[in-house]
Amino acid sequence: IAGITQAPTSQILAAGRRMTLRCTQDMRHNAMYWYRQDLGLGLRLIHYSNTAGTTGKGEVPDGYSVSRANTDDFPLTLASAVPSQTSVYFCASSPTQGPTDTQYFGPGTRLTVL
Amino acid sequence: GQQVMQIPQYQHVQEGEDFTTYCNSSTTLSNIQWYKQRPGGHPVFLIQLVKSGEVKKQKRLTFQFGEAKKNSSLHITATQTTDVGTYFCAGSVDTGRRALTFGSGTRLQVQP
DSSP, X not given: OOSEEEEOSEEEEOTTOOEEEEEEESSOOSEEEEEEEETTTEEEEEEEESSTTOOEEOSSOTTXXXXXXXXXXXXXXXXXXXXXXXXXXXXXXXXXXXXXXXOEEOOOEEEEEO | OOOEEEEOSEEEEETTOOEEEEEEESSOXXXXXXXXXXXXXXXXXXXXXXXXXXXXXXXTEEEEEXXXXXXXXXXXXXXXXXXXXEEEEEEEOSSSSOOOEEOOOEEEEEEO
């Protein structure tokens, strides 16, 4: 593994189903982030984690949950998917939570909720 | 809350023409970063500006940070087809959370 990996690459999901998007990084970065990207709205922060064991809410956290049991993994869970959660989801990491740190993005997960 | 706005949303140019995207914040920023996302790809870091009035260049790309640290611009001279993609600015303010706020992006299309 080099950098950040996300799984699955894409998924079609029935509304009401539970779904976990996986994110793993091998750079030993402390901070990790989940964004959703929708046309015309750019990247919006869902949740973040400044270090293992801590998480925080971003701009659009409703309907999503995260956990950070260790440094490498930062899964995003949709407890009961709704069509408005159709989007492209990007996981990112940075060495620290400092605002001047570069963020490194994973390849993304394209999620469609029907 | 903090807002970061980018204009234009979309720009179509002929190869060889110049291109500029503008980023404006409702609050003073501590720093601003620029990212490029190729079609079907993920955002990739280009550059960071920290000082008031700062100007940085990367080959044909020129980045500026405004004197008041509320706006920034990216200018591409003589565009090439390899410049196609969406350009995002991302800024942060000096708050406890210090998260980056991304602009909505400018999608650049270059006609060969």
